Amino acid sequence: MSGSPLLEQLIDALRILPGVGPKSAQRMAYHLLARERAGGERLGAMLTKAMRDIGNCKQCRDFSESELCAICAGAARDSTLLCVVESPADRLAIETATGYRGLYFVLHGRLSPLDGIGPQDLGLDLLQTRLHENAPSELIIATNPTIEGEATAHYLAAMAREQGITPTRLAHGVPLGGELEYIDRGTLFHAFGTRAAIQE
Amino acid sequence: MSGSPLLEQLIDALRILPGVGPKSAQRMAYHLLARERAGGERLGAMLTKAMRDIGNCKQCRDFSESELCAICAGAARDSTLLCVVESPADRLAIETATGYRGLYFVLHGRLSPLDGIGPQDLGLDLLQTRLHENAPSELIIATNPTIEGEATAHYLAAMAREQGITPTRLAHGVPLGGELEYIDRGTLFHAFGTRAAIQE
Numbered sequence: 408m409s410g411s412p413l414l415e416q417l418i419d420a421l422r423i424l425p426g427v428g429p430k431s432a433q434r435m436a437y438h439l440l441a442r443e444r445a446g447g448e449r450l451g452a453m454l455t456k457a458m459r460d461i462g463n464c465k466q467c468r469d470f471s472e473s474e475l476c477a478i479c480a481g482a483a484r485d486s487t488l489l490c491v492v493e494s495p496a497d498r499l500a501i502e503t504a505t506g507y508r509g510l511y512f513v514l515h516g517r518l519s520p521l522d523g524i525g526p527q528d529l530g531l532d533l534l535q536t537r538l539h540e541n542a543p544s545e546l547i548i549a550t551n552p553t554i555e556g557e558a559t560a561h562y563l564a565a566m567a568r569e570q571g572i573t574p575t576r577l578a579h580g581v582p583l584g585g586e587l588e589y590i591d592r593g594t595l596f597h598a599f600g601t602r603a604a605i606q607e
Numbered sequence: 608m609s610g611s612p613l614l615e616q617l618i619d620a621l622r623i624l625p626g627v628g629p630k631s632a633q634r635m636a637y638h639l640l641a642r643e644r645a646g647g648e649r650l651g652a653m654l655t656k657a658m659r660d661i662g663n664c665k666q667c668r669d670f671s672e673s674e675l676c677a678i679c680a681g682a683a684r685d686s687t688l689l690c691v692v693e694s695p696a697d698r699l700a701i702e703t704a705t706g707y708r709g710l711y712f713v714l715h716g717r718l719s720p721l722d723g724i725g726p727q728d729l730g731l732d733l734l735q736t737r738l739h740e741n742a743p744s745e746l747i748i749a750t751n752p753t754i755e756g757e758a759t760a761h762y763l764a765a766m767a768r769e770q771g772i773t774p775t776r777l778a779h780g781v782p783l784g785g786e787l788e789y790i791d792r793g794t795l796f797h798a799f800g801t802r803a804a805i806q807e
Binding site (some may be wrong): 411412413414416417420421423424425426429432434435436437438439440441444445447448450451452453454455456457458459461469470471476477494495497499515519539550572 | 611612613614616617621622623624625626631633634635636638639641642643644646648649650651652653654655657658659661662669670671672676677694695696699715758764792
């Protein structure tokens with residue numbers, strides 16, 4: 408179709424990116440070739456390097472190109488708090504939105520027996536060892552409020568209690584800026600039941 | 608912010624792609640690292656190779672990694688027809704939608720004195736030589752129907768006539784599936800004025 412087989416291959420390779428179809432891939436390739444050669448070369452080099460060098464932090468399992476990620480290696484973090492999240496993106500969201508200064512543990516998934524994802528796939532043996540040898544005082548469970556996320560939270564809470572560690576869960580309720588009329592019934596039921604006294 | 612400086616750099620590099628903001632770049636990087644390492648590596652290699660090796664066909668100026676692009680090098684094309692387009696994407700659109708079997712010339716832009724884009728920036732010296740030495744019988748001018756595209760078409764038509772070549776222009780009119788009520792007045796005026804007899 409195109410006059411250049413190499414260009415065809417580039418367009419094809421770009422489609423590996425999420426949300427990029429044939430038309431956007433073509434637009435991206437033409438844009439880089441016409442106007443952003445240097446940026447395209449830099450992206451190529453970064454991709455090659457990142458795919459090869461980025462592994463997982465041996466302590467928290469987050470993506471990292473060194474043995475310990477910057478957060479685990481940092482001396483300034485509070486090691487008595489450990490927050491468990493499903494994905495690196497969730498970790499980043501908490502880090503960006505909250506003032507949390509404790510440590511993290513990244514599952515890279517959630518318990519899902521139907522998909523064959525069990526405790527060993529989420530590194531829970533590593534978490535178990537950590538809770539035993541270097542116990543935090545609180546295990547903050549920040550899995551997603553989905554059925555599988557809740558089941559995972561339940562499992563994690565049991566693990567924490569076994570070691571005498573307090574498990575906690577992010578509060579559920581009405582989101583800021585939300586309107587009661589449009590909140591789903593489950594959330595409203597939960598928010599009503601866990602209403603709190605107004606601080607003076 | 609992230610636990611990995613290399614990951615930060617990758618997210619930053621991805622933003623060179625058109626239509627990719629910080630959030631999509633992050634999603635792309637995490638997706639590749641978690642699920643598409645091989646595809647990511649392949650994309651990295653293709654980008655590096657394409658940015659370095661893809662130049663312009665010396666005959667038609669389309670993107671090509673060889674001296675002549677596949678279309679110019681192909682023996683099956685009709686060299687008495689030459690179609691001038693603004694961009695490689697326009698060339699691809701014509702090649703895909705029509706049965707055109709002639710040759711192309713890619714301007715990589717349009718005449719735009721205000722932006723300092725003159726005939727030499729569009730390779731019109733190369734086109735001049737071609738019209739002189741290897742004259743087609745028809746020069747199909749397929750620039751966009753914008754003010755600058757029309758001015759470019761006007762300039763190209765004069766070049767063709769000087770060499771005794773017939774210049775032609777893509778037909779303007781009501782697009783298939785369009786509704787007269789919603790067509791802009793200029794197009795309707797033009798379509799009405801250039802109405803054609805219905806073939807029996």
